[in-house]
Amino acid sequence: MLSPETWNFKPPQHFFSTQKRDFKKTDVPDIVKSHFFNHSVSLVLPDTVRIPDDLQSCISEDSDYYRVNAVNVFDLINKEFIEAFVKKGELSLLTIGNKIDVDNAIVITPTGHLILSLLTEDFQILGLEGKVSFFDRKVHTRYVVTIDLKSESFTPGKKNYEHVRTSLKERLKHKFDVIFSWNPPDENLCPSSIAAWFHEHQYNVLLCHLTFTQKTEYSLKIPTISEEGDNNTFFEWLGVFSISGELKNVKPDDYVNTYICPSPSMDVGQVKYLQWTGFFTRQQVTSLYKAIKKYVSVQNTMPWGVLHVQGFSDSPLSWDLKEHTFYTDGDNSYTIVFRPAANSIIRKSLSSNNKPTNFH
Numbered sequence: 001m002l003s004p005e006t007w008n009f010k011p012p013q014h015f016f017s018t019q020k021r022d023f024k025k026t027d028v029p030d031i032v033k034s035h036f037f038n039h040s041v042s043l044v045l046p047d048t049v050r051i052p053d054d055l056q057s058c059i060s061e062d063s064d065y066y067r068v069n070a071v072n073v074f075d076l077i078n079k080e081f082i083e084a085f086v087k088k089g090e091l092s093l094l095t096i097g098n099k100i101d102v103d104n105a106i107v108i109t110p111t112g113h114l115i116l117s118l119l120t121e122d123f124q125i126l127g128l129e130g131k132v133s134f135f136d137r138k139v140h141t142r143y144v145v146t147i148d149l150k151s152e153s154f155t156p157g158k159k160n161y162e163h164v165r166t167s168l169k170e171r172l173k174h175k176f177d178v179i180f181s182w183n184p185p186d187e188n189l190c191p192s193s194i195a196a197w198f199h200e201h202q203y204n205v206l207l208c209h210l211t212f213t214q215k216t217e218y219s220l221k222i223p224t225i226s227e228e229g230d231n232n233t234f235f236e237w238l239g240v241f242s243i244s245g246e247l248k249n250v251k252p253d254d255y256v257n258t259y260i261c262p263s264p265s266m267d268v269g270q271v272k273y274l275q276w277t278g279f280f281t282r283q284q285v286t287s288l289y290k291a292i293k294k295y296v297s298v299q300n301t302m303p304w305g306v307l308h309v310q311g312f313s314d315s316p317l318s319w320d321l322k323e324h325t326f327y328t329d330g331d332n333s334y335t336i337v338f339r340p341a342a343n344s345i346i347r348k349s350l351s352s353n354n355k356p357t358n359f360h
Contacts, residue, residue, distance in 0.1 A: 015349070015350040016347055016348065016349055016350060017347070017348045017350060018230065018231075018345060018346070018347045018348075019345075019346050020343040020344065020345055020346075021343055021344050021345075021346055022343055022344070023293055023296075023297075023336075023338050023339075023343070023344035024293070024297060028286050028289055028290070029289075029336070029346060031319075031334050031336075031346055031348055032282060032285055032286055032289055032309075033282055033286070034282075034319045034320045035282060035285070035309060035311060035318075035319060035332070035334065036092055036107075036109050036110055036281075036282055036317065036320075037092060037094050037107065037279075037311055037312050037315045037317065038279070038280040038281070038282070038284075038285055038309050038310070038311055039277065039278075039279065039280075039310050039311055039312045039313075040275060040276065040277040040278075040280075040309070040310045041059060041275070041276050041280060041285060041288060041307070041308070041309050041310075042242065042273065042274065042275040042276075042306075042307070042308040042309075042310075043055070043272075043273070043274045043275075043292065043305070043306065043307060043308075044238060044241065044242070044271065044272075044273055044305070044306040044308070045271070045272045045273075045274075045302075045305050045306075046220075046222050046268045046270075046271045046272075046302065046303060046304070046305075047268045047269060047270070047271075047299075047301055047302050047303070048270070048271075048272045048302070049270070051272060051274065052291075052295055054291050054294075055274075055288070055291050055292060055295060056274070058284075058287040058288050058290075058291045059276055059280070059284055059285075059287065059288045060210070060212065060276065062191060063209070063210045063276075063278065063280075063284070064191075064192075064207055064208065064209055064210075065179055065180065065181040065208050065278060065279040066179065066180055066181070066192075066194070066195045066198075066205055066206065066207060066208060067096065067177070067178070067179045067180075067205075067206040067208050068177070068178055068180070068198050068203045068204070068205055068206070069177045069204065069206075070175040070176075070177065071175060071176050071177070071178050071203070072168075072169070072175060073106060073114075073116070073168045073172055073175075073176065074165055074168035074169040074172075075201060076093070076106075076108065076114060077114070077147070077149065077154075077161075077164065077165060077168065078201075079155065079156050080197075081197060082149050082150075082154075084193070084194075084197065085182055085193075085194050085197070086108065086112050086149045086150065087112065087149075087150055088184070088185045089182055089183050089184040089185040089189070090110035090182070090183045090281060090282075090283060091108055091110065091112075091180065091181075091182050091183075091194070092108070092109070092110055092180060092181050092182075092279075092281045092282075093106075093107060093108035093178050093179070093180040094107050094178060094179055094180070094279070094312060094315060095107065095176050095177065095178055095314075095316070096177050096178060096179045097177050098176075098177075098314055099314055099326070100117065100313075100314040100315070100316060100324065100325060100326050100330070101325065101326050103119075104116070104117065104118050104119055104122055104174050104176070105117045105176070105314070105315075105316045106176050106178070106316070107315065107316050107317055108149070108180075109317065109321065110183075110281065110282060110283075111150075111320075111321075112148065112149045112150035113146055113147065113148055113149065113321060114146075114147040114149055115144065115145070115146055115147075115316055115317060115321070116130075116144070116145040116147075117133070117142060117143075117144050117316035117323075118130075118142065118143055118144075118145065119141065119142060120140055120141055120142065120143060122172065122174060123142075123143035123145070125171050125172075126145070126167050126168075126171050126172050127167050127171060128145050128163075128164060128167050129145070130143040130144055130145035130146075131143065131144055132144075133323065133325075134323050135323070135325045144316070144323060146321065147164060179208065179279050180194065181279055181280075181281050182194040183281055183283045183284075195207075208278065208279070209278070210276050210277060210278030210279075210280075211276070211277045211278065212274070212275070212276050212277075213274075213275050213277075214272065214273060214274045214275070215244070215272075215273045216270050216271070216272050216273075217241070217247070217270065217271045217273075218269065218270045219267070219269065219270075220247060220267070220268060220270070220271050221247070221261045221265050221266070221267050221268075222237070222261065222265060222266060222267075222268055222271060222303070223237050223261055223262045223263070223264070223265050224264045224265060224266055224303055224304075225303070225304060225337065225339060225342070225345070226264065227342075231345065233262035234262065234337075235335065235347060236262070237261060237262060238306060238308075238335070240259060241271070241273070242273065242275075242308070245259065246259070247259070247261065266303065268303075280309075285309055288307065289307060289336070292305055292307055292338060293338060296338040296339075296340055297338075297340060298340075299340050300340070302340060303339070304337050304338060304339050304340075305337075305338045306335060306336070306337050306338070307335070307336045307338070308333065308334075308335045308336075309333060309334055309335075310331075310332075310333040311324075311332035311333060312332075313326055313329070313330030313331070313332075314326060314330060315332070318332035319332070319348075331349045332349060333348075333349045334346065334347065334348045334349065335347045
């Protein structure tokens with residue numbers, strides 16, 4: 001017999017914001033620019049027989065990234081490193097293999113900020129200025145240290161720089177496994193230059209490649225966008241489709257699977273799904289955004305096209321410099337729905353930026 005209390009479990013909390021935008025504008029939405037650490041990108045394209053080459057090449061070309069284990073953080077404030085890779089181009093560096101709720105973590109953002117998310121004991125030993133984690137204000141188990149690597153005052157010989165360097169070198173004993181990708185300021189510079197720098201500083205550099213999967217569903221009923229309402233059922237359908245849920249031959253009285261396509265809907269010959277997984281910078285996602293915008297804008301029969309971007313569940317940051325945590329699923333993602341004859345819909349997940357209502 002089931003315990004009666006099991007029936008009282010509430011579903012995990014999820015928070016979303018939704019906005020509409022004229023996608024034919026030339027500027028890229030802030031949501032793309034402010035999401036720094038992207039783990040997977042997906043496209044859903046109905047009524048598409050052939051995928052344009054530029055839709056695939058813009059994300060797959062120059063998509064390699066690198067991994068280095070046991071990095072000393074004080075090496076990341078090396079003046080030569082900052083001048084070559086932080087102040088020029090955009091560097092994205094992220095701790096990998098950690099758990100953000102129980103481990104230390106670091107990132108370097110494309111904006112040039114070194115962020116250390118540290119357990120209280122390590123933070124106290126470090127001796128640098130920081131703030132208590134937004135999610136642990138009552139229990140004080142974690143602190144966040146932010147260092148602006150591009151600051152004019154952060155240079156060797158100046159008091160602040162020397163204090164930070166001494167603290168990181170002599171007091172922070174923890175080393176970090178990281179992945180990183182560098183977008184150079186111009187095409188004449190090789191993105192692998194940063195890997196060469198780490199190699200010269202006695203690190204073992206591992207080359208990482210993205211993975212790619214695709215599928216095509218034929219003769220499928222798909223939902224269309226309603227101008228009224230919140231379109232939650234549309235995004236629910238996208239989720240079911242993306243995980244290869246059963247969308248065909250479902251009977252309303254089927255006990256095992258009662259999901260049916262929401263209304264309004266239409267029949268299409270096929271729907272293509274493409275997903276790349278790895279480590280993608282905001283510049284790479286920007287290129288894909290521009291490519292799908294160009295593709296959808298010239299389609300006459302295509303009802304919509306979808307770009308979905310998923311961040312790392314254990315990243316210390318989610319949006320801009322906003323702190324991220326993992327309570328139920330660590331979700332930090334966004335979905336952009338392009339429509340040829342109407343505004344695009346941008347849906348942003350806010351779950352990892354909010355405390356549960358029962359948090360004490």
